[in-house]
Amino acid sequence: MGEAEIRRIVILGGGTAGWLSACYLSARLAALGQKIEVTLVEAPDIPTIGVGEGTWPTMRGTLAEIGIDEAAFLTACDASFKQGSRFVGWTDGSAADAYLHPFTAPREAELADFVAAWSADGASGFAAALTAQDAAVAHHLAPRQVAMPDYAGALNYGYHLDAGKFAALLARHAVERLGVIHRRERVVPASPQPDGTLAALVTASGEAIPGDLFIDCSGLAGLLVGGALGVPLVDRSDVLLNDRALAVQVPVQPGSPVASATVATAHAAGWIWDIGLPNRRGIGCVYASRHCDDDEALATLRHYVARAVPGADAASIEPRRLAFPTGYRAAPWTGNCVAIGLSAGFLEPLEASAIVMIELSLRALVESFPQRRATIPFLAERFNALFTYRFERIVEFLKLHYLLSRRTEPYWQAQRAPETVPPRLAAMVELWRDQAPGPADFPHADEIFSAHSHAFVLYGMGFSAPRRSIGAESLAQGRRALGEVARRTRTLTSALPPHRAYLDTLEPGRTAAHGAFARS
Amino acid sequence: MSQHQVLDSLAHRDLRVRTDAGAELGDAVMACLVMPAEFRQAQAHYPIVFRRDLESGTFSALALFGFDNGENLFLEGDRWDAAWKPLAQAVQPFLIGRAEPGGPATQVHVDLSSPRLVTDGAGGVRLFDAAGHASPYLEDIAQKLGDLDAGYRASAAFFAALERHRLLEPFSLDVPLADGTQHQLVGFHIIDEDRLRALDAAALGELHADGHLLPLFMALASVGRFSDLIARKNRRA
Numbered sequence: 001m002g003e004a005e006i007r008r009i010v011i012l013g014g015g016t017a018g019w020l021s022a023c024y025l026s027a028r029l030a031a032l033g034q035k036i037e038v039t040l041v042e043a044p045d046i047p048t049i050g051v052g053e054g055t056w057p058t059m060r061g062t063l064a065e066i067g068i069d070e071a072a073f074l075t076a077c078d079a080s081f082k083q084g085s086r087f088v089g090w091t092d093g094s095a096a097d098a099y100l101h102p103f104t105a106p107r108e109a110e111l112a113d114f115v116a117a118w119s120a121d122g123a124s125g126f127a128a129a130l131t132a133q134d135a136a137v138a139h140h141l142a143p144r145q146v147a148m149p150d151y152a153g154a155l156n157y158g159y160h161l162d163a164g165k166f167a168a169l170l171a172r173h174a175v176e177r178l179g180v181i182h183r184r185e186r187v188v189p190a191s192p193q194p195d196g197t198l199a200a201l202v203t204a205s206g207e208a209i210p211g212d213l214f215i216d217c218s219g220l221a222g223l224l225v226g227g228a229l230g231v232p233l234v235d236r237s238d239v240l241l242n243d244r245a246l247a248v249q250v251p252v253q254p255g256s257p258v259a260s261a262t263v264a265t266a267h268a269a270g271w272i273w274d275i276g277l278p279n280r281r282g283i284g285c286v287y288a289s290r291h292c293d294d295d296e297a298l299a300t301l302r303h304y305v306a307r308a309v310p311g312a313d314a315a316s317i318e319p320r321r322l323a324f325p326t327g328y329r330a331a332p333w334t335g336n337c338v339a340i341g342l343s344a345g346f347l348e349p350l351e352a353s354a355i356v357m358i359e360l361s362l363r364a365l366v367e368s369f370p371q372r373r374a375t376i377p378f379l380a381e382r383f384n385a386l387f388t389y390r391f392e393r394i395v396e397f398l399k400l401h402y403l404l405s406r407r408t409e410p411y412w413q414a415q416r417a418p419e420t421v422p423p424r425l426a427a428m429v430e431l432w433r434d435q436a437p438g439p440a441d442f443p444h445a446d447e448i449f450s451a452h453s454h455a456f457v458l459y460g461m462g463f464s465a466p467r468r469s470i471g472a473e474s475l476a477q478g479r480r481a482l483g484e485v486a487r488r489t490r491t492l493t494s495a496l497p498p499h500r501a502y503l504d505t506l507e508p509g510r511t512a513a514h515g516a517f518a519r520s
Numbered sequence: 521m522s523q524h525q526v527l528d529s530l531a532h533r534d535l536r537v538r539t540d541a542g543a544e545l546g547d548a549v550m551a552c553l554v555m556p557a558e559f560r561q562a563q564a565h566y567p568i569v570f571r572r573d574l575e576s577g578t579f580s581a582l583a584l585f586g587f588d589n590g591e592n593l594f595l596e597g598d599r600w601d602a603a604w605k606p607l608a609q610a611v612q613p614f615l616i617g618r619a620e621p622g623g624p625a626t627q628v629h630v631d632l633s634s635p636r637l638v639t640d641g642a643g644g645v646r647l648f649d650a651a652g653h654a655s656p657y658l659e660d661i662a663q664k665l666g667d668l669d670a671g672y673r674a675s676a677a678f679f680a681a682l683e684r685h686r687l688l689e690p691f692s693l694d695v696p697l698a699d700g701t702q703h704q705l706v707g708f709h710i711i712d713e714d715r716l717r718a719l720d721a722a723a724l725g726e727l728h729a730d731g732h733l734l735p736l737f738m739a740l741a742s743v744g745r746f747s748d749l750i751a752r753k754n755r756r757a
Contacts, residue, residue: 139650146642147540487656494655497642505642 004373007037010201010211012187012224014042016163017341017358018217019170023066024362025215026178029369031065039181040174041201041209053275053282054082054262054352055158057103058359060151068173070150075506076169078277079161081144081260081499083137085351089266091461092406099125099460100261101351102133103156105452109481112470115436115455117478119465126459129482131155132489139493140257142502154492158352160262160275160282183209189228197335197373198228213370214337220346225329225339233345234388236395237326239420241411242270242348244294246301246319247284250312252276258499264350267300268292269411273349274308278503281309284319286348291411294321324348328391333380336373338365345391350401353394353448360390360446390448396425397449397457403429404461432458435466523632526617529652536644537613537657538636541600545636546612548590551582554606555671556678556735563742565602566594567749569708570679570688570739579679579688579709581739583609584749587695587705593752607668612636614661616669626669628662681732685723687712693746698754711740 009025011018022040029036063073073079084102091097106114118129128134133155136143143157174180187201190208200208216224225231237243252258259276270287285301292300298319306314328345332338340361347353364383370376399422402415414420428441437451437458459465525531541547551569554562559581562568566583573580583606585592594601613634619625630637638644645657654662682688689712695703716736719727727733 142642490649491656493649494646494657497644501640501642 006212011040011215013217022174022180044184056356077161077165082158086261100127101456104133112436113474113478132492141496216339216343222343233327235327241288245322248319268409333383527628550586553608554583557671559735559738563738567745568742
């Protein structure tokens with residue numbers, strides 16, 4: 001039994017997670033010379049949840065490895081560039097309260113040197129001082145020029161995309177190019193075998209679809225990992241209080257500027273996401289049902305749309321309503337079944353962690369892909385420890401956004417209540433009063449949020465720079481680096497094209513209204 | 521039809537300049553003016569030749585890119601295959617203007633008819649930032665225009681010295697191509713090497729003191745670039 005080879009992968013679910021898994025596993029394992037048959041089974045009538053519409057820069061590498069070219073991807077998915085997340089109203093809700101968490105981490109100096117020089121001289125915001133990306137986002141510029149080779153950027157970037165179209169593109173690519181077998185069937189898992197592994201999925205007509213390794217991409221339902229194998233969810237709603245969302249798509253006027261960051265705007269009992277695509281904006285209101293009822297949330301969403309989207313009919317929007325758990329599975333890999341995507345865990349989309357966790361899961365799986373069943377228990381244990389660590393770090397990083405707030409509404413006070421703050425996070429924030437976040441705080445090779453990310457949130461939200469002196473030489477180094485960033489900012493803001501103009505070159509049909517806009 | 525205007529941060533705030541190369545951008549040219557102050561860099565890439573203006577009778581220097589009108593052998597699609605361009609080429613579509621004719625105050629002028637200028641689309645580099653301040657690109661252009669102006673004003677003395685010592689000789693070059701055809705380049709002058717070699721110490725001392733000796737020898741050295749130009753021509757044939 002232990003010598004049995006892994007030859008057949010069966011993926012359950014055809015959303016972003018399922019098709020990304022199908023593409024990545026077939027492309028990568030084929031490149032590694034492994035003969036693996038990949039089958040994706042999806043029920044014909046289950047809609048995708050469609051909230052994961054922001055990626056991280058990792059997606060560029062993922063798409064390149066899968067073999068999809070960038071312009072084709074951008075066009076097929078109505079995608080736009082994402083250079084980070086802009087947080088509005090999180091600190092105190094005043095008019096000037098906004099900061100960027102950019103994707104570009106500066107390399108010109110150590111983070112501590114930057115922090116010291118910025119706090120000694122700093123007139124500008126932290127992100128604006130450390131990276132040209134702040135100005136690029138402020139001016140709605142693309143992170144790259146049209147003539148650059150695929151997936152290269154002057155600034156680091158990921159994407160905003162239409163999740164439905166993305167899944168469709170991946171499905172075509174998987175079936176037509178990568179030889180993935182696609183089956184539209186309503187299935188149930190066969191009962192686990194005595195050793196706790198799955199042998200097959202069974203269709204409504206009783207046909208068995210056998211597999212050696214199963215990937216559960218069935219979304220929040222978790223049909224295999226939760227349903228068949230009974231792996232429990234680790235509940236983290238004790239830390240992150242939001243449990244509802246209203247989601248809507250709002251069309252935009254041709255030629256209107258396209259934001260190149262996700263905008264997350266705080267409200268009295270949660271926050272609103274705003275994701276700009278060339279043809280529409282995906283906007284959603286996240287809230288805690290204990291502090292805000294559905295009607296209040298709808299009014300908040302309508303108010304935002306009326307204010308933020310020119311020409312939108314805010315009164316008539318009818319959003320989709322979502323109720324979501326907050327948590328993750330401690331053992332996403334159980335037996336011969338790996339949960340990838342929402343089946344492995346769901347956290348509010350504040351830092352767009354959903355799609356990147358799919359990519360990281362796939363990378364970890366392929367890096368040590370089991371050749372024989374004998375190695376599975378050890379690999380599974382290692383995988384589960386890694387992803388428990390990652391989910392916990394995301395929980396803490398999201399909590400940091402609430403913890404630093406000085407907003408006074410009951411919801412915001414509840415978010416800061418000491419009993420809701422993970423002890424490790426509380427200890428780190430205490431440490432950062434004395435020293436800037438550094439590599440020792442984030443010791444893993446692939447930390448999901450780096451010291452830089454933490455610094456962008458901390459100092460973006462007005463956290464005091466450490467008073468501990470770092471020495472004259474480090475300070476001088478930091479100042480030189482700030483000067484370099486300032487020069488680079490001027491050069492890039494004059495050389496990068498407007499985001500809208502870039503996207504319109506891909507889709508000439510959208511160009512029509514641009515001339516008029518440019519002169520307005 | 522050229523259409524020159526004083527560059528203005530308000531009127532031209534949204535102008536962007538395409539800095540790539542291409543025939544459609546006006547780069548299909550056989551030669552461009554090069555200043556003696558640039559000869560050191562120029563001779564590493566292009567032959568330098570001299571031409572007498574028939575009306576004024578004065579000389580100017582050119583960096584050669586090709587053998588026929590409209591032929592630029594350094595232009596390969598959207599790429600200019602040399603690491604350096606003469607200032608007069610690099611500042612396109614900008615030029616130096618004067619507040620008053622002959623006056624000392626210079627201004628940046630722009631040729632609004634240039635195909636390099638765009639106002640929409642995703643190409644080009646901005647001239648001004650949102651606050652109306654010059655972009656680093658425009659600062660660089662202004663610097664180059666200043667250098668070009670200084671180089672131009674210094675060049676008259678150089679050409680006068682060449683004429684005084686009769687150091688220019690008419691030049692014709694037969695260009696036999698690999699396909700058997702024969703081309704000829706006529707109408708230019710180059711440095712007369714024999715006359716240069718015959719100059720006495722006093723003349724050399726004077727040329728050296730005036731800073732003319734270095735560009736003179738650089739122009740002489742640049743003749744070696746003709747073999748590269750012919751090789752480029754052969755590759756196109």
